[in-house]
Amino acid sequence: MESGRTEIEKVWIVDANVVTALGKDLKGTWEGVVNGVSAIREISRFPVEGYYARMAACIEGLGTSQGRSMITALLGSLFANMRPVPPDAALITATTKMGIDNLEKLQQKRPAHAPDILLSCLPEMVSQKLGLQTTGINISASCASSTIAIARGAGLIASGRAETVLVCCADVVTEFTFSGFSALKVVSAFPCRPFDRFRSGLSLGDGAAALLLMSEERARKEARPCVAVVCGWGASNDAFHITSPAPDGSGLVSAIGQALSRSGLNESAISAVSAHGTGTVYNDLMELTAFRRVFGGRRIPIYSAKGNIGHTTGAAGGIEVALAARALAERTVPPTAGFNAPEEGAQGCVSASAVPLEGDCCLTTNSGFGGINAAIVLERGGDA
Amino acid sequence: MIAAITGIGWVSTESMGSGRHHQILQSKDGKLPTLTSRMVFGEVSPHFGRLDAYSKLGLAAVTFALKDARQDQWDEKRPAGIIVSSIYGCLATDMEYFEGVIANGGSLASPNLFACTLPNIFLGEAAIRFGLTGPGFTVNEREPAGTEGLGLALCGMFLDENPMMIVGTSDPGCPALFPYHVEMTIGALFLVLEKHPIDESLSYGGLDMTREGEVLFNGVQIQSLASLFQRCLPRCVR
Numbered sequence: 001m002e003s004g005r006t007e008i009e010k011v012w013i014v015d016a017n018v019v020t021a022l023g024k025d026l027k028g029t030w031e032g033v034v035n036g037v038s039a040i041r042e043i044s045r046f047p048v049e050g051y052y053a054r055m056a057a058c059i060e061g062l063g064t065s066q067g068r069s070m071i072t073a074l075l076g077s078l079f080a081n082m083r084p085v086p087p088d089a090a091l092i093t094a095t096t097k098m099g100i101d102n103l104e105k106l107q108q109k110r111p112a113h114a115p116d117i118l119l120s121c122l123p124e125m126v127s128q129k130l131g132l133q134t135t136g137i138n139i140s141a142s143c144a145s146s147t148i149a150i151a152r153g154a155g156l157i158a159s160g161r162a163e164t165v166l167v168c169c170a171d172v173v174t175e176f177t178f179s180g181f182s183a184l185k186v187v188s189a190f191p192c193r194p195f196d197r198f199r200s201g202l203s204l205g206d207g208a209a210a211l212l213l214m215s216e217e218r219a220r221k222e223a224r225p226c227v228a229v230v231c232g233w234g235a236s237n238d239a240f241h242i243t244s245p246a247p248d249g250s251g252l253v254s255a256i257g258q259a260l261s262r263s264g265l266n267e268s269a270i271s272a273v274s275a276h277g278t279g280t281v282y283n284d285l286m287e288l289t290a291f292r293r294v295f296g297g298r299r300i301p302i303y304s305a306k307g308n309i310g311h312t313t314g315a316a317g318g319i320e321v322a323l324a325a326r327a328l329a330e331r332t333v334p335p336t337a338g339f340n341a342p343e344e345g346a347q348g349c350v351s352a353s354a355v356p357l358e359g360d361c362c363l364t365t366n367s368g369f370g371g372i373n374a375a376i377v378l379e380r381g382g383d384a
Numbered sequence: 385m386i387a388a389i390t391g392i393g394w395v396s397t398e399s400m401g402s403g404r405h406h407q408i409l410q411s412k413d414g415k416l417p418t419l420t421s422r423m424v425f426g427e428v429s430p431h432f433g434r435l436d437a438y439s440k441l442g443l444a445a446v447t448f449a450l451k452d453a454r455q456d457q458w459d460e461k462r463p464a465g466i467i468v469s470s471i472y473g474c475l476a477t478d479m480e481y482f483e484g485v486i487a488n489g490g491s492l493a494s495p496n497l498f499a500c501t502l503p504n505i506f507l508g509e510a511a512i513r514f515g516l517t518g519p520g521f522t523v524n525e526r527e528p529a530g531t532e533g534l535g536l537a538l539c540g541m542f543l544d545e546n547p548m549m550i551v552g553t554s555d556p557g558c559p560a561l562f563p564y565h566v567e568m569t570i571g572a573l574f575l576v577l578e579k580h581p582i583d584e585s586l587s588y589g590g591l592d593m594t595r596e597g598e599v600l601f602n603g604v605q606i607q608s609l610a611s612l613f614q615r616c617l618p619r620c621v622r
Contacts, residue, residue, distance in 0.1 A: 050491040096502060100478065106563070107482050114564035119503070119524035120471060137532045140473075141521035142502050148521050152536055159539050161597050176482055179490030180498030234545075235519030239461055239511040243499055254463075254517060258545070369499065370508030372520060 010216040011154040011231075012381065014224035015085075016322040018209040019077045020309040021057035026081075029319075030326045033308045034354055036335045040191035040203045040310055046175040053187040056173045057205035057310030069099030069116040070172045074208045075125060078168070085212055086222075090162040091136025092153050093122040094146035094169035096314035098138075101174045126168050140314065142368030143276070144235070145169065146209065147317030150376060151233035153213045163218040169318035170208035177313065178204060184243065192279030192311070193338035194304035195288070195346040202278040205310020209318030226381035228325035231265065231361070234258025238371035245283055249290025251373040252365060256294050259363070259375040267294050270377070271359025272333045274324040276366045277304020278311055279338070283367065288345035299348040301355055307337030317366045321376055324362045328380040333357045385590035386538050387549070389601075391455065391576030392588065392616055393448025395419070395441055396569075402452030403588065403616065416556065416570060419444050431509075434496065436477040439506035442468055442554035445572035446510045449550060453576035453586060458515045464548035465518025465540070466507045467533040468574075469525060469609075471566050473503035476559035510550075518546040528553065528568040530609030531599055537577060538593045547579045553609055573609055588616040 016026060021039035023029035032039065039057040048054040062070050099116030106112045115121050123136030139149045146169035153165035171177075181187045181204065188201035214224060236258070238251035245251070260267060275287050291302060305323055312319055327334060333355045340352060360380045367373045392403035397416055399408045400423075409417055421429035424444045432440065446466065450456040455464075481497040499505060507520030519540075523533040530553040537549040552574030558565045581587055589602040598605050599612075606612045 050489045052491070097478075103475075103478060104482060107479065107486060114562065117475070118471065118564070118566075119473065119522070120526050123524075124526060135526045138524040139521050140502070140524065141504050141519070145521070148519060152539070155536075155539050155543055155545070159542050160595050161535075161539055161593070175485065175490060176478070176501075179485045179493040180481070180495070180501065182490065183493040183495040183498055185495075235465075236463070237465070237508065237511040237517050237520050239508075239515055239517050241512070242505060242508050251517065262543075369502055370504045370520060371511055372504065372508070374519070 009158050009160060010229060011157045012214050012216055012219045012229055013211050013227040013325055014214045014219050015083050015212040016227055016325060017078055017082050018319045018322050019074055020207045020319060021059045021205055022309050024077050026322055026326060030323060033305050033323060034332060034334045036337050038191050038308055038337045045173065051182050053182060053189040055191060055203055056178065057203060058173050059206045062206060067111045067113045069102045071099050071170050072125065074170050074172065075129060078208045078210050079129060082210060085130050085166050086164055087131055087133050089132055090156055090165040091123050091127055091132055091134050092149045092165060092167050093126055093136060093138045094149035094314050094318065095119055095122050095138060095171055096140055096142060096145055097171060097177060098122050100176045101172060104174060104176055122170065141372045142370050143313050143316055144366040144368045144372045144374040145314035147366040147374035147376060148235055150211065150317065150321055151235055151374060154230045154233055157213055157215050164212065164214040166210065166212050167318060168210045169315040171312055171314040172206045173204045186280050188279055191338055192307055194277035194279045194306055194336050195284050195343050195350040196339050197341040197343050199279045199281065199284060201280050203310045205312045207309060207312030207315040207319050209315055209322050211318060211322060228328060228381040229379040230376060231379050232259040232263030232377035234262065235374040240371055243369050245286040245367055247286060249286045249293060251371060252287065252290035252367055253293050255373040255375040256363065256365065259377045263377040265361060265377060269361050270300065270363045272327065272357050272362045273300055273302045274320045274362060274364040275302050275304050277306055279306060284343060288343060292345055301333040302349040303334050303336045317374065320364050324364045324378055327357055328362050328378060331357045385592050387541050387577040387579050387591050388581045388587040389575050389589055389591060389616060390578045390581050390586040391449040391453025393445045393452055394571065394573040395445050396571035402448040404452050416441065436474060436500040438474045438477060438556050439500060439509060441556055441572045442506045443510055445552060445554060445574045446550055449574040449576050450514055455576060456514060461515040461517045463518045463546050464516045464550065465546050466510055466516065466520040466550045467523060467537050468507065469523045469530040469533040469553045470503060470555050471528050471568055472555055472558055473522060474501055475562065476556065477501055479559055528555065534599055534609065535593060535597055538591060538599065541579050549577045551575055551577060573613055588619050
């Protein structure tokens with residue numbers, strides 16, 4: 001296998017689904033997002049009396065049985081509306097904390113299935129559920145976990161190492177994560193307001209996504225629809241600070257640059273940006289700086305779905321890629337829920353209303369603790 | 385050949401250091417050494433002392449590997465990434481953190497400890513210390529072989545994504561009181577892979593990958609990172 005940029009396979013997304021607090025599938029979630037609906041409510045899953053903030057986007061009735069993690073219930077909904085996954089698909093999952101709800105139970109002396117706590121349990125669960133030949137792997141890179149999982153899946157196909165890869169991601173709201181983000185003072189007391197001047201932090205959310213990637217050749221052979229094309233991907237580290245993003249956005253600019261280079265496109269081909277847009281002061285400022293460095297003075301439409309579905313941590317990238325593919329298909333840039341008074345640099349880019357998406361390509365980005373950044377360039381499917 | 389191995393670093397229950405400069409540990413209790421910044425960097429670093437055991441273990445082995453490859457000194461940041469495979473990762477830190485939540489109420493949870501409950505955090509520490517701007521992420525697989533991470537690194541290098549990658553495994557083992565045990569060797573082992581080594585004499589050998597995803601070292605298929613290490617050992621000196 002010789003190194004180089006020749007022999008690169010085109011990567012299609014041939015099927016996608018999500019489960020969020022806004023909808024039990026991609027259709028329901030998209031409709032909520034495009035209509036500006038927020039699923040962020042007061043938390044009833046665990047006691048929040050001791051916290052300064054009490055809101056998150058939790059899926060109602062996400063139950064557990066026989067000591068299993070809430071992730072098992074989430075996966076059950078996720079695969080209900082997908083076409084069969086080929087048994088020979090490679091499998092890459094993404095999660096930050098997997099069944100951490102079960103660690104909470106164990107430490108509170110309640111019965112719980114301990115293996116669910118290990119991150120490697122997610123690919124095992126998915127593989128068994130779908131009858132795949134592989135046991136798969138999990139990737140964990142904080143809030144960019146699933147973006148990197150998609151990038152690595154696309155890389156496997158592009159390099160000819162796999163014909164089809166299932167990327168599956170999931171994370172749930174637990175007291176463990178909520179208390180931690182609260183301790184860091186980055187949780188908003190009200191539903192998060194990405195890119196708004198009066199934003200004060202993030203809102204967590206439950207979520208899962210599954211995206212079936214396939215080489216163009218295999219997809220055509222199987223008569224699979226092209227939901228979108230993964231044209232480019234990139235990832236970088238700020239090498240700046242563990243929990244704060246580089247203020248100059250240099251890491252994110254680098255990841256976007258790699259994704260554009262891989263896609264063979266320049267920035268003028270990008271018609272919309274699905275931003276990480278957590279609603280924290282520093283993340284949103286960093287992103288606006290990075291987008292200004294990439295797109296110059298162009299007023300490109302930018303949106304964040306986190307005001308609708310909350311920050312789904314390790315699942316955020318996967319859900320947002322699925323939504324961005326839908327945005328391309330519907331030729332609509334969704335509004336940013338919670339956005340009202342523009343942060344400097346957001347004027348004319350971020351909107352509280354849906355706007356037409358004029359063009360064929362979209363950029364999605366995520367950044368996370370540890371200084372990680374990741375970017376994906378998507379092209380509209382259908383007639384690709 | 386996709387990449388050459390130019391550096392090896394490890395911390396085990398028996399020895400620690402790098403391929404070209406390592407020491408046998410005197411301890412025979414089967415435990416990993418208690419790492420200090422002086423042992424790892426040769427200087428005092430208060431920041432190192434604040435890291436959890438999993439982060440210290442991984443950062444130490446990454447540091448030893450970079451020293452071995454003569455890549456520990458830098459003037460400008462470089463696009464090198466890190467991939468670490470782990471089974472238990474920072475689970476012991478997770479347990480310690482949540483004990484604090486239970487004991488003190490969530491409003492008094494430790495933000496510093498929470499930051500260490502993500503298994504990729506020490507990769508960020510290594511990125512800051514050594515100016516590494518490539519991607520850093522954790523791979524979790526059922527078997528603790530470490531070859532999946534190696535395969536992903538080689539795949540990315542094949543696609544010209546990064547000219548240098550640091551790949552390895554790091555696992556402090558099953559935490560006390562955790563009821564699910566996976567058979568494994570505790571410790572950390574990292575390799576520095578370079579697409580275009582500046583000094584060919586530093587190479588332990590070449591890595592390649594078949595279209596089926598098998599990893600080859602000097603043309604021979606390898607089954608685990610540990611077996612790859614064994615093949616490199618004849619070139620290691622003490």
